Each structure stands twice: as structure tokens, then as C-alpha cells.
Amino acid sequence: MPALQPVRGTRDILPEEMLRHRHVEQTAFEIAARYGFAEISTPILEFTEVFSRTLGDTSDIVTKEMYAFEDRSGDSITLRPECTAGVARAVLSNGLAQHLPLKFFCRGPMFRYERPQKGRQRQFHQVDVEVLGVAQPMADVEIIALGAHILEALGVSEKITLELNTLGDGESRDAYRKILVEYLAEHRDRLSDDSLTRLERNPLRIFDSKDEGDRAVVAGAPLLTDSLNGASREFFDALCEGLQAAGIAYRLNPHLVRGLDYYCHTAFEFTTEALGAQGAVLAGGRYDGLMEQMGGPPTPATGWAAGVERLAMLIEDPAPTVRPIAVVPVGDGPHHGAFGVAQRLRRAGFAVEMGFSGNLAKRMKRANKINARATVLLGEDELARDAATVRDMDTGEQSDVPLASLETHLARYR
């Protein structure tokens, strides 16, 4: 354990930053609720197979990014790298496949063993929505609309564009893979080393490459959209029409692919230029095959996840929290009486901070520092006649208020 440092890629979220996180999560949660999403929480730990079976043996997450370890009983356990597999598992574990369709909202920490960068930590947080049991593209339209709605509510829409693509169904993708591999093999000599291994494992991801040689090759490559079968074409058209009808602007990006094996049809990413290389802020797609892969019944599903840290970096400072009322005993005598008053006000719904150390000037300083809206001063003489001196901290005005009407008097400062 070297020094007093947090583990690499993890960090403490101090109150100021926590407010931003909270704002992102609460906004997402509240708007998702309006769309009928119910919050669930699944364990941070899952058996490793939950992820390795579903994300694909060739995905980066499984091959190099999983926080996996053996527990005391010898089981292989993994800190969840994403939400979807856990939610799907929960649906099967709880027999919820009987109750489709389901709409879930989920939030919490995720873990990926990556090299940290700004906007990319080993422990990070996501908010996540999943729709299970709906095969129609309207489900995709709805979750994309929800995503756009949340980003708008967070005030970050102008910095973000929606990119959209289709991966087609299995048949379309198999057909395309053949054509693509043939084409790429012809240009093998111009591909980067990275892309040569991609060619073996997951040729679609060559489209992601930033290598110039790769890009040149990819520019002339056949497109998946040209290999779509009728059903896939129809699905994608319906999705695009649905988005247009909903007034959601998007940019078709035929090169947009997904790193995880379970995706099909819809693939989308809300991205920003403002965060450097970590531009994806909310992304997802359709995963019709996942539940079956996990051993459950074939179940169509679609969903997305959004990065809380990334969004927290984009938003303006959230509205300031309520300004408290400071209760200040004068001298050391009235502490108990003052505390009684503070408790009364707290029960009445006021945010109350009490200062009782140092001389009066010190206590006032403290009241000022916590940005108190008003200070309730309680000295021996005030308490003796059941009254308080209330000071408006903005105007400096003071008034003598009977304790009986304190709540009424302070109501203006809520």
C-alpha cells in the first residue's frame, strides 16, 4: 500500500463535485420516471460468467478490462464493468421474464481496468436504462428521446450530437462480415497491426480506427447498410422515421460500431468535442440476443448508459442549495436553550446550523461563511423573555421576535 493514495483510477468525490453528480443522476432519474422507468439496483459483484458469456470473448472489456478475482470460496467474481448484463441476469434470476415488457432505470459505480485519463476512471458512475421485451423500433425511439430529453434538461444539448447507425440482425451481419473480410484481406498490407488483429477477431471494429492507413482502406470499404436484409432495412427505416417524427436530430454514421458482442440493429452515441478523446457521453443500442445467450428465453431488448463523471464535467454549476438559518447562542449560558430552538426549527423544515464555539464575532463569522440567510441570536436576556434577535444576513437588519412566532417570521427566508 504505497502512501495515502486512493487506488489508481479511483478518486474521492468531495461535496462540491458530489452536488454535480447528484444533479446529473437526479435529473436522469426524474425524467426516466416520467417515461415509466422504475429504478432497480443490482449487485456490484457478479459471477464472472455473467459478463464473459455475454460481452463476447473478443471484446476489450472481457480481454483486458475486467476487475476479476477469486473470492474465499474459489468462485471467480467480477466488479461489474457495465450495467446491462447484471440487469438481464436479475430479470432471469427473479423470474421477471414472465412480466415483460419491463422498463428499468439503474445507477451506480462501474469498474474497468483501463489506463486512467480525464473522463476515464477505473471506477466511474453510470446511469442506465433498459427496455426488455419490446421488439418494435418505437422502443429505441423512446429511449433515444429520453436520452435527448435528459441532456436537454442538463443544459448540454448544444455541445452534443447524436450519431446513429444500424448493425442489422445476425443474418445481415454475417453476410456483411464475409464481404468486408474479403475486401479487407485484399488490402491487408495497408492495415495497421492493430487492425490486423481486429481482422481476425472483430473486423467491424476496424471502422473505429484512427490510423490513417486504416482510414484510407475503410473509406473504400463496402458498407453494412448495403448488406441489410429486408427486415433489418425496415427496422432501421422505422427507427429513423420515428426519430424524425419526434423532432430528434441525428447524424448517420455508417462507421459507428459497438465494442460489445450483444448489440444488433440500433447503435447510437451522443458525443461531445468538449472532453477530448473521451467524447461519448450517452450511448447504447439494441441487444436482442443477450438474454438468450445468458440461458433465458429469447427476449428483445434495448437500452443505453450515460457517464455521470463526463456529464458532470459538462454541466453548469447546479443551483445553490437552500441557505441555512444559523442559530447562535450568545455567551456560554444559553447553549441548551439555543439547541432547543434549533431543533424546533429543524422539525419545522428549516435547514439549521448552530455555532457555539469562539466569541460572538467568531460565531457570526461562521454564520456568514456557511452563507446563512438569517441568524437567530439567543442571549440570556432574549431567552428570559422568550424572544430571539433575528438578523437578516443580507441586509443586516435585526428584529426582536417572540419565540412563539419564530417559524412564521423565518418563513420569508426559506
Add this chain to the structure above:
RNA sequence: GUGGCUGUAGCUCAGUUGGUUAGAGCACCAGAUUGUGGAUCUGGGGGUCGGGGGUUCAAUUCCCCUCAGCCACCCCA
């Protein structure tokens, strides 16, 4: 995992061609002001110069290793 940049007080940063007790601003604490905050003035605390090793009479400064952050790749939220 690969390549590069950076690391001095809580924060932002000075500093040293290697040389006594490493500085500033902000923040913090105390006093001026023991029944009144915000301004001002005065004083104070706080540093293993990221960590370890090496070279040297002497290292914050030069060299090596290591840790962390940042940038790009990889990948993704």
C-alpha cells in the same frame, strides 16, 4: 497494454548554472473587535520539494527506478 508530458503548502504557482532556516497570493487559525459577520491591518500554523536509490563535501536542482495525474493510441460512459 504502448508512446509522450508533468509532479514544490489545502489551491494556483515562483525558486535553484547543485550551497545556510524553500517563498508568494488565495485559503486556514488567532488578535485588533470577550452582544454582532462580509472590509482592513497584524501575527501564526502548515512542506519527508510525489516515493526510493545513486553521484557529490553538499541534491528540491543532476542520473536511474518507481508511483500518480494529464495527453494521444487502444477502447469506451
